[in-house]
Amino acid sequence: MEPTTFLYTFLLTTFLIYTALLLLRKRRTATLPPGPTGLPLVGSLPFLDPSLHTYFADLSKKHGPIFSLQLGSKLAVVISSSSLAHAVLREHDNTFANRDVPETGRLFSYGGNDIVWTPNGPTWRMLRRICVHEMLSPQSLDAVSSIRQQEIRSTVRHIHASSGNPVDIGAEMFLNVMNIVTNTMWGGTLEGDKERESVGKDFKEVVANIIDLLGRPNVSDFFPALARFDLQGIQSKMALLRDRVDNIFERMIEKKSCDEGKRTKDLLEFMLRMEREGGDSKTPFTMSHVKALLMDMFTGGTDTTAATIEWAMAELLNKPDILKKLQDELGQIVGKDKLVDESHLPKLHFLSLVIKETLRLHPPLPLLIPHCPSSPCTIDGYLIPEGTKVFINVWAIQRDPSNWTDPLEFKPERYLQQGLQRDFSGKDFDYFPFGSGRRICAGIAMAERMVGYLLATIVHSFDWKLPEGKDVDLSEKFGIVMNKAIPLVAIPTPRLSKNVLYN
Template identity: 90%
Template sequence: MEPTTFFYTFLLTTFLIYIAHLLIRKKRTPPLPPGPIGLPLVGSLPFLDPSLHKYFADLSKKYGPIFSLQLGSKLAVVISSSSLARAVLQEHDNTFANRDVPETGRVFSYGGNDIVWTPNGPTWHMLRRICVHEMLSPQSLDAVSSIRQQETRSTMRHIHASSGNKVDIGAEMFLNVMNVVTNTMWGGTFEGDKERESVGKDFKEVVANIIDLLGRPNVSDFFPVLAPFDLQGIQSKMAVLRDRVDSIFERMIEKKSYDEGKRTKDLLGFMLRMEREGGDSKTPFTMSHVKALLMDMFTGGTNTTATTIEWAMAELLNKPDILKKLQGELDQIVGKDKLVDESHLLELHFLSLVIKETLRLHPPLPLLIPHYPSSPCTIGGYLIPEGTRVFINVWAIQRDPSNWADPLEFKPERYLQQGLQRDFGGKDFDYFPFGSGRRICAGIAMAERMVGYLLATIVHSFDWKLPEGKDVDLSQKFSFVMKKAIPLVAIPTPRLSKNELYN
């Protein structure tokens, strides 16, 4: 066949397949959700906006709170209303309890062996039990409170040494959280502060790149048949990053000594003992699980916490009256002659409102982690076929004017109104920044403590102002984790009564 004839035959075949697809779509009972038709083969891929959460929010205004779009060979459905989010995450939680694993996620999690991507089942339940009961239970968090205090005091000293100079708030918070996580993961296995600081710097760069790759559009995810070819090289880049982290894991695992007859005090020691014993009676626990869970703790527990504090500080600097009110509460509860302690958090009610409002406007994962129905399901009168990639646009839901008055305004006091008391438990489907259902974030308790303690400390210990001629920038950069488009840089001034408190 001549090349020209082959080309026209290919175009005609593609067009006929496309028309057949449209006819089948219209005849489905119940029908698929409405949405843009897209182009043959690629669907709506060429029209995607880099700010995917905003792009989806705009499409929902045209097509409704549930719509579908073809992304390559994958069908995607986007949910943008609280009632439909409830239907997916509560009423049909079991059906939507799996994940559509991106190729980069599969690479960085050692084959999808972590708590995020593992399918709902015995292995996932085992992994969640390890996280919730061995590291993230109230008792476990209390046991390592001294680590959080030590690192927070260290951060405060470092900021104090930079008084009058510019400080990158997000970078400072990241290093703090990273040091807390590493100390909690494997305890005193570092040989002094230099090694811990070195590992922290390595992880900061690697975690930022991992988050970037997880949020980057990958043709392998839209056309799974092409995944082995890695046409964009994204999987290979992720493999390089994973190997860098893996070398640190290997170093810590090799150095970790543990007594088989005793229960170890840090998570790594516990997991190594569990791996040696082969897991529980029903489910094996392998070294891949050990490393994948460690990877979850670093990527999930560091970037999201540091970013949330950075967003909170940006909103406070944009609303000086709210910042002063928060400092007034801290002065009343803590006083200027003492340092903030975690024990103060229960009394800092306005602080909790500030954090809630920050997470309403800036949920760490604006589209959550896509769900994957294990069987066909009807939502809102529309069919969602098995294997569809389902996005929950929590960013849009938490800014929906039908749910919230003045939805774009930063108003912490709104939660004092009757009927607007909200928490992070995922029970209210106009407010669920950590998700809902069985796949709700396992690290909520730790995030509350870390964000509350760190934010209270830097607001209580310092006054902050922007560099001369700068305004607060609240623009967003869409990624797997929602970041500020421009890092927040501000100048601290000590405000405590005694200089020695900083030392």
């Protein structure tokens, strides 16, 4: 073969191989997940249903367990299967450990200085350690058990005074949980029932409004370039609420400083001591962190707990046989001549099954808190770009018929079956109502105690029936916290053996 012919053959072969490799590489390059076609500029925003969890569940039936949609200038990806949730929250946990911080979240958390919105890193690890190992450890929770007992027995007295009349169960539970959280945070700082009532009243109103604003769709989040204009006024409203809360925080901190020599067991005292000591050697713990964690406790621990108890009561009233079984267990373990105490909770096994099943059907945060990858990542062959808003539809996963038999039925006994012994650790990706991975909810231990103690108490202390002509309504109202669309109203009747127990 002549040198010129050989050269041409070599160059042609090289070109063909190079072209083939390019085509093969292009074919292997990950693409975005499939999804609905949106409109120019606004994407799928005009088509969003207010009930995002069911809207996303319907889209997943059409586009698959991972799909994408454009929400303004923000790309969103929705995960709706247990295997892909495992990939995001376990296999690529470090990549997806950040949050897509909404403008309202940034405002109410003092610039994102709380455990929810702080990026993964040394500061977040310090906050997590403070919450899980110090503030919400079993020892810390035991130290304030008398506060929970006092407030729950106060609620029993209040419900007893309404015997024979309709009671809004969700509202009653919200007030109780708010009082528990308030007194746990700074109960030792307040002097007398009048001051506690005044501070509690301020907080009840503000927290309800904060949770409402956090759940509202905000143009600033879909078009970050427009955030400074606050077109809907949502950020300005949140700023006003944050300032109201900040005034209360300042009052409590000032009062605590004036009583520096007085030792108390509340969590504000613990955090102020941490702030004075400056955190650890690598990460400072500032006053902004103190206030942001206080805000987390109030917004994260009130509505979620109250909503869970209300859902549990709705399901129990809808299934009288299950309600009777729970009351029978309470009768055996507690007896009708005394009130429920926290020490009874570990023995109330059927109660724990009822709570698990309630959280399966009605997870407090149906889409969890959206994650945000810190770098591009491939999931199931699809590219998830850095900065994407990633929703995990735990509501859909926990109702998936491929994971659960009779998925829409309230069946607490299902967890007695071999292989279905679920817990709240997030290790089973067909059941993770509190999330999973490093960003799993930090308040699980407190939530377990409060939900168990309150639910056991109102079921044991009273018989409940619906007002004449009313049926249980299980429709949902979507928000950052999943509440009932129609509040549960029921009529209590005392069932304990002695009237003095209610006093």
